[in-house]
Amino acid sequence: MPNHPSPPGPASSAVSRRALLTGTAAAAGLGLAGCGSLSGGLSDKTRVKQWNLLAGADGAIMTEMHGDFSAEHPDIDLEATTFGWGTPFYTRLVMGASSGNASDIATIHLSRLKSLSPATLMDPITESELNDHGVAAEDFADGVWEKSFAGGELYAIPLDTHALVNYYNRTVCEQAGVLNPDGTLLETDGVEAYFDLLRAVKDVTGEYGTSLDTFAGWRQFWAWYRQQEGEMTFGDGDYEIDDDKALTAIEIMYRMAEEGLCPTFADGGQCAANFEVGSAGLVQVGNWEINRFRAFNEAQGLDFSMTEMPSFFNGHRYTQGDCHAFVLPRHNTWDTGVREATLEYAAYMLHNSFRWGEGGGHTPAYLPVTESAEYQALQPNAEYSGVVENVQFDPDVWFSGSAARLFDEVGGVLNQVYALATTPEDALAQIKNRIETLLALPSPVD
Amino acid sequence: MTVKTEAPPVPAAMVRPPTDTKKQSWTGLWFVLPFVAFYALFLVWPTFLGLYYSFTDKSLTGRAASWIGLDNWFEAFGDERAWNALWNTAEFTLYSTPPLVVLSIVFALLVNRARRIGWFLRMAFFAPFVVPVSVVTMIWIWIYQPDGGLLNHYLELLGLQNADTNQIWVQGEGGVAMWSVVITTVWWTLGFNFLLYLAALQTIDPSVYEASSIDGANWWQQLWRITLPLLNRTTAMVIVLQLIASLRIFDQMYIMTGGGPNRESEVAIHYIYIAGFEGFRIGYASALSYVLFVLILIISIFQFRLFSRKED
Numbered sequence: 127m128p129n130h131p132s133p134p135g136p137a138s139s140a141v142s143r144r145a146l147l148t149g150t151a152a153a154a155g156l157g158l159a160g161c162g163s164l165s166g167g168l169s170d171k172t173r174v175k176q177w178n179l180l181a182g183a184d185g186a187i188m189t190e191m192h193g194d195f196s197a198e199h200p201d202i203d204l205e206a207t208t209f210g211w212g213t214p215f216y217t218r219l220v221m222g223a224s225s226g227n228a229s230d231i232a233t234i235h236l237s238r239l240k241s242l243s244p245a246t247l248m249d250p251i252t253e254s255e256l257n258d259h260g261v262a263a264e265d266f267a268d269g270v271w272e273k274s275f276a277g278g279e280l281y282a283i284p285l286d287t288h289a290l291v292n293y294y295n296r297t298v299c300e301q302a303g304v305l306n307p308d309g310t311l312l313e314t315d316g317v318e319a320y321f322d323l324l325r326a327v328k329d330v331t332g333e334y335g336t337s338l339d340t341f342a343g344w345r346q347f348w349a350w351y352r353q354q355e356g357e358m359t360f361g362d363g364d365y366e367i368d369d370d371k372a373l374t375a376i377e378i379m380y381r382m383a384e385e386g387l388c389p390t391f392a393d394g395g396q397c398a399a400n401f402e403v404g405s406a407g408l409v410q411v412g413n414w415e416i417n418r419f420r421a422f423n424e425a426q427g428l429d430f431s432m433t434e435m436p437s438f439f440n441g442h443r444y445t446q447g448d449c450h451a452f453v454l455p456r457h458n459t460w461d462t463g464v465r466e467a468t469l470e471y472a473a474y475m476l477h478n479s480f481r482w483g484e485g486g487g488h489t490p491a492y493l494p495v496t497e498s499a500e501y502q503a504l505q506p507n508a509e510y511s512g513v514v515e516n517v518q519f520d521p522d523v524w525f526s527g528s529a530a531r532l533f534d535e536v537g538g539v540l541n542q543v544y545a546l547a548t549t550p551e552d553a554l555a556q557i558k559n560r561i562e563t564l565l566a567l568p569s570p571v572d
Numbered sequence: 573m574t575v576k577t578e579a580p581p582v583p584a585a586m587v588r589p590p591t592d593t594k595k596q597s598w599t600g601l602w603f604v605l606p607f608v609a610f611y612a613l614f615l616v617w618p619t620f621l622g623l624y625y626s627f628t629d630k631s632l633t634g635r636a637a638s639w640i641g642l643d644n645w646f647e648a649f650g651d652e653r654a655w656n657a658l659w660n661t662a663e664f665t666l667y668s669t670p671p672l673v674v675l676s677i678v679f680a681l682l683v684n685r686a687r688r689i690g691w692f693l694r695m696a697f698f699a700p701f702v703v704p705v706s707v708v709t710m711i712w713i714w715i716y717q718p719d720g721g722l723l724n725h726y727l728e729l730l731g732l733q734n735a736d737t738n739q740i741w742v743q744g745e746g747g748v749a750m751w752s753v754v755i756t757t758v759w760w761t762l763g764f765n766f767l768l769y770l771a772a773l774q775t776i777d778p779s780v781y782e783a784s785s786i787d788g789a790n791w792w793q794q795l796w797r798i799t800l801p802l803l804n805r806t807t808a809m810v811i812v813l814q815l816i817a818s819l820r821i822f823d824q825m826y827i828m829t830g831g832g833p834n835r836e837s838e839v840a841i842h843y844i845y846i847a848g849f850e851g852f853r854i855g856y857a858s859a860l861s862y863v864l865f866v867l868i869l870i871i872s873i874f875q876f877r878l879f880s881r882k883e884d
Contacts, residue, residue, distance in 0.1 A: 217849040224634045243633035243852075341830075391718045391740045405719070456634075531850055542833050547745050556834070563653075570631050570852035 171203035172467040175229035177222075178208050179215035180450075182394075183418035184486035191481055195474050202467045212529030216242070219455060223247040228455035230468045236273050236449035237520045237527030239282055243571045249454040250279040251469075259473035265493050267514075270449055282451035283472050285479065286488035289447030289513040290345045291413045292336075292436060296429040298407035302326040310509065311408075311433050317378060320436045324387040327407035335387040336408040337400035343379065343540025344533045346410065348446040350375035352518040353439040360523035363565055369554065376543055376550040378438065383544045390545050402428060410435070413510065416487030431506045432487070434513055447517035448528045449491060483507055489514050524571050525564045535560040626859035632852040644859035654860055656835060657843035658867070660750070664825070664839060665818040667754045672814050673807065676762055680769035681799070694770065701763035709827040712756040716741035716828075742828050749829045749837045757824055761817070765810045772806040773799070808879035812872060819868050840864045 180188050185208055192206050207229070209215040216238065222228025224247060234242065242248065253263060263271055266284055274282035294311045304312050304323050314320045324335025338346060351358070356371035382388045392400060401409035402422045409415075413432065422428045435445040452472045475482070479490035484504055489511065490496050502508060525531040539556045542548040548556070626644050630637040648654055683693040700708065715722040718738040727733040741752045776799065784794055800807075822841035825831070831838030844864070848857030 213850055220632050220849070220852065224632055243635070246634040386736075389719065390738070391743060393713075396717060396719065400719075531846075534850075538830070538832050538834065541743060542745075545740055545743060545745075545833070547833065567851060568629070568853070570633050570635075 171201055172463045173203040173205060174231065174464065174467045174471050176204060176206040176231050176233075176471070177215070177219060177229040177455075178206060178233040179211045180233065181208055181211045182414050183416070183421075184414040184482075184488065187417055187482060187485035190485070191475065191478060194478070194481075195471060198474075199467075199470070202471070204471060213534075216529065220247060223455035226456055226458035230454065230457070230464055231452050231472060232455055233285070233450050234282065234453050235528035236270070236282060236284060236451045238530060239273070239451070239453070240276055240522075241524045241527060241530060241571060242453075244276040244279070244281040244453075247456050248281045249456050249460070250281055251283065251454060253280060255469055256283070256473070259469050261473050261476055261492075265476070266491055267493065270491050273449070273519075274451060282453050283476070284491035285450045285452060285475060286482060286486075286491050287447060287449050287514050287517055288413050288488045289445045289517045290349055290410060290435060291432050291445065291487075291510050291513060292434065293401060293409045293411065293415070293419065293430055293432050295401065295404065295407045296431060298327060298330050298404060302330045302407060310431065314436050315441060317438045320438065321382070321385075321387065323436075324382070324408070325385075328387055331405060331407050333386075334389055334400060334406040336382075336410055337392060337397050337406035338388050338410045339394050339397040340389060340392050340541050340544040341394065342533075342537055343544065344536045345412075345446040346379060347372075347375050347536065347540060348518060348520065349435055349444055350378055350438055352444045352446075353437065353442040355440065355442075358521040360521060360565070365523075365561060365565060367558065367561070372557070373550055373554050376540070376553050379540060379543050380546065380550050383546055388544070391541075401430075402426075413487035413489075413513070416506075417485055432510050433506075434510050434516060443512065443516050444518050445513055445516055446520070447513065448519065450488065451491075524569045525567075531564055532561070535564065622858040622861060625855050626862055628855045629853075630855040630858070632849070632854050637855065640855070644856045647856060648859045648863055653835070653838075654840075654843055654863070657838050657840045658864070660836070660838055661819055661821060661840040661864075663747075663750060664754065664821050664837075665815060667750065668757050668818045668821075669811070669814050671754075671758050672762060672765055672818075673810055675758065676765035676769050676810070677800075677803070677807075679762070679766050680773055681795075683766075683770060684773045694767075697766050698763035700760050703760070705760075705823045705827070708756065708760045709824055712752075712759075713742060713828060716752055743833045745833055745836065747836070749833060753821075753824050753828055753837065756828065757818075757821075760824075765814065768806055768810055769803065772803050776802050808875075812875050812879075815871060815875065816868060819864075819871070 176192075178185070178188060189206070189208075192204055196202070196204050209218050216234075219228060219232055219234070220242065223242075244250075256262065261283070266274075270284045270287065274280055274284055292311070296305065296309060299305050299311060300309075302323075304326055306312060312323065314323055326335075328335040351368075351371055354368075354371040354374060356368045356375070357366065358368075359366045383390045388406075389396070389400060397409065397411055398415055398418055400406040401411075402419065416432065419428055419430055423430070434443045437443045452475070454468065476490075476492040476495075479492050479495050480498070480501055482488055483490045483495065483501060484507070487507070489507070490501070495501055496514075502511075520526045520528070520530075520532070523532070527533065536557050539548065539553050539560070543550060543553045625637075627639060627641060628637040629640050629643075679693075679697050683690055683697065686693055718724055718740050721741075723741065724733060724738055727739070728735055733739060740748070742749055744752065780798055780802075781794055784798060789797065820841060821839050822845070825837055825839050826842055826845070829837040831842050840860070841864070844857050844860045847853050847860055851857075
């Protein structure tokens with residue numbers, strides 16, 4: 127962006143020189159005081175700063191929950207800030223934490239925990255602290271709980287599990303004849319069976335069968351690669367990938383786009399819009415979009431439901447996913463009251479995560495919520511509740527995880543596959559080349 | 573730099589008799605001090621700190637940094653991706669600078685002639701420049717949307733495109749992505765150069781034109797022999813500012829193309845951002861920044877030399 131000086135505005139004759147100077151001095155003082163301890167001094171409330179990356183439809187649910195929290199905790203002043211999802215958020219978090227001036231608590235993807243260098247950038251949490259606020263290790267599934275540790279220390283408090291799911295427009299799918307008598311989507315087995323389903327839907331919409339985010343191809347790739355039981359492991363400067371299985375997964379994308387069963391180009395917004403306006407009868411996107419589609423339903427009518435990913439190989443309905451979790455960025459000093467209030471906030475969000483599941487479509491990590499009869503009966507959550515068992519987390523290496531470099535780099539290549547600009551063979555070669563380049567970089571967290 | 577669209581005559585009363593110059597200079601210092609302090613703290617100090625970091629493996633994760641000598645620099649010079657990014661930056665500069673200079677002269681000439689609706693045209697051409705980058709890119713991403721975007725919609729209406737084979741713009745291969753951003757940038761930032769030219773045009777003494785028309789010069793001759801030569805100083809400044817601005821391209825490219833497709837539009841600052849903030853390698857990113865800094869410096873010096881020679 128050209129850093130030109132600001133354009134000349136109308137001369138503000140109303141401001142006296144003295145007023146101007148006072149204002150400037152005050153502004154300079156503010157700037158030098160750093161990221162304000164100002165409002166903290168103005169009230170008796172304990173201030174808790176929270177940073178999150180929930181810039182999507184689920185962010186509205188979190189904001190709503192924050193309102194409830196504030197109403198129930200008049201002594202705590204919760205100051206939540208939402209940053210752009212992905213790199214903009216993580217950049218801010220890391221830079222803030224490296225100076226010890228980040229928020230008191232922040233949301234992250236659990237897959238990113240190790241790559242965020244918890245030993246230097248995060249403050250560990252003790253289990254007894256959590257117990258004091260009514261949260262215990264037994265409240266979480268083992269796998270998720272273990273992922274919250276790094277170097278033997280607990281750094282994260284898991285909030286949910288979220289994954290790529292399959293939304294379907296009931297009106298369109300009914301016309302296409304791909305619904306069961308009870309109105310749920312037909313279960314298919316194998317790539318061809320699902321392609322047939324998409325063809326039937328495409329005949330109805332006249333445009334696409336399914337919509338998807340062509341910029342986030344890593345998610346589809348990982349789901350279809352893992353359904354073939356493909357492994358991706360990283361060692362010291364070395365890695366293993368199953369070329370045949372990877373190629374098969376990429377070929378599915380290419381063929382789907384080539385036949386016009388999915389768009390050749392759709393960013394996050396368009397991916398959802400295709401489904402909303404009926405250009406596509408299905409959309410493969412994360413469960414977090416549920417709130418957006420509900421809002422659209424209220425505004426213009428959209429009869430939809432959600433199910434798990436279709437099974438393409440071996441009868442697996444594996445999907446790509448991750449967990450949102452809370453972490454405490456490193457503080458130069460912790461005020462006891464603030465730390466207590468911060469953990470109180472985290473515990474509140476877990477205890478009330480029914481709303482997070484109901485409104486945000488996520489599966490709460492807090493078992494007392496998910497095991498409750500009320501949650502089990504929740505629709506359409508119950509229809510895709512299997513994702514918790516079928517979710518496939520990203521490979522274990524410092525550049526992997528949601529919005530990490532592997533996700534970005536592979537997604538960039540796959541975007542060109544959907545666009546039919548790169549053949550699957552070339553795409554695989556490029557992906558491998560990029561992984562090798564990433565591997566050659568010094569790990570920032572070792 | 574102030575830009576005036578009208579050059580008011582200086583009334584004699586405003587020319588003050590010289591007063592005690594020493595006292596005046598001291599007062600001025602106090603006014604300059606806040607800026608100097610900020611300048612030193614947020615520009616000069618980081619500049620030197622960055623140079624120091626480029627010789628270390630400083631990481632954003634807060635791990636202790638150690639001195640690694642010229643390793644970062646050697647890596648930067650051997651890094652294919654860095655060269656590709658620099659080349660893309662150069663490409664963007666080459667594509668964006670000529671239209672941003674030529675079109676702003678053309679529009680300034682037009683507006684300068686249109687006396688009646690001049691205020692409206694001035695506003696119309698300058699308005700996009702006031703819009704923040706996030707809004708500009710959002711509008712243009714919509715325009716470029718392959719499905720239902722404004723551009724493809726009209727191309728289809730004109731029969732230039734088939735609805736089944738939508739042109740992909742911001743991720744288009746073979747320079748399409750780059751050009752998409754160039755067009756957006758021209759639309760967005762043209763207004764600033766335009767205003768500089770307009771101001772310069774209005775300072776040209778009308779009697780020069782009067783004299784030349786008495787001598788029989790037509791409009792074309794006046795343009796080439798009078799207007800453009802008298803705009804030389806402005807052109808020199810506009811080109812320097814424009815080159816520097818274009819070499820620093822990041823925002824629009826990052827938001828619109830994200831460096832895609834296949835790194836075709838990944839520019840230097842974007843790669844520095846990736847190395848530093850995604851890869852946490854502040855040391856290496858510092859070295860890359862210095863490479864870009866030195867390149868911009870060389871180009872600027874070369875340009876100043878070129879233009880100052882012309883002026884003589």
